[in-house]
Amino acid sequence: MFTTSKLLAENHITGIFSERQGGISPAPFDSLNLGLDLGDSDENVQHNLKQLCLGAQLPIPHRSEQVHGTNYLLCAGEGIQHNHQADILITRTAGCAVAVRTADCLPILLIDTQAGVAAAVHAGWRGTVQNIAQVAIQKMQAFGAKAEHILACLGPCIAEPCFEIDIDTGKQLSHSHPQAHLYIRYKNDKAWANIQAINTLQLQSSGLKSTNIESLSLCTSCLPERFFSYRRNGIQAGRQLAIVALPDAL
Numbered sequence: 001m002f003t004t005s006k007l008l009a010e011n012h013i014t015g016i017f018s019e020r021q022g023g024i025s026p027a028p029f030d031s032l033n034l035g036l037d038l039g040d041s042d043e044n045v046q047h048n049l050k051q052l053c054l055g056a057q058l059p060i061p062h063r064s065e066q067v068h069g070t071n072y073l074l075c076a077g078e079g080i081q082h083n084h085q086a087d088i089l090i091t092r093t094a095g096c097a098v099a100v101r102t103a104d105c106l107p108i109l110l111i112d113t114q115a116g117v118a119a120a121v122h123a124g125w126r127g128t129v130q131n132i133a134q135v136a137i138q139k140m141q142a143f144g145a146k147a148e149h150i151l152a153c154l155g156p157c158i159a160e161p162c163f164e165i166d167i168d169t170g171k172q173l174s175h176s177h178p179q180a181h182l183y184i185r186y187k188n189d190k191a192w193a194n195i196q197a198i199n200t201l202q203l204q205s206s207g208l209k210s211t212n213i214e215s216l217s218l219c220t221s222c223l224p225e226r227f228f229s230y231r232r233n234g235i236q237a238g239r240q241l242a243i244v245a246l247p248d249a250l
């Protein structure tokens, strides 16, 4: 049902990325769809979410309305689906979980166990252009986190060979960081970008230690048995969830 962050686990934190097996949703959302308003029933999604959290031993996470922006939502209490537009969900409440939905975009889980601040970030190409990783770190710092203590796990997303974009998108991405151009390839009138690498640069420039950044090499587009992919499945693609929780006792 899910892949676990080894880096977070080593630090006694549960950070997971759901996969598409083990749920009850019918095709084309088979089977662990966690996205609402796609055509799958709300009951299926609720059931899938409960089973996932049970399996991962996580509380039901807070979720937001994701809009490819850089707004954040500070979450506490019982996890719900908020009617609030935000692509960064932060918690500083013990026992509270936050999550983002993706289907090719990059999910980033962040935590400072010493300060007790965790975040889930939805970084697509638009978020990457807006430096969402750096914005998330700044927000965490505003809540007491220290960059040198923050652990990051970059989850499954569409990998560079599959992430064909237009030249203008490539140029926008290349302006997001001084070294971003190293991870954008151009050929004829097309470009390809490694958004995981570009977000890693942004996190490093925010002060995160390289040893505190884990990147899972799992391409959502190349692994149809394991992940939903918007590029592969279009508007009927299901959604996976990336979740991180602050433990009950730190």
Ligand SMILES: [Zn+2]
Residues within 6 Å of the ligand: 158, 159, 161, 162, 219, 220, 221, 222, 223
């Ligand atoms: Zn791929």
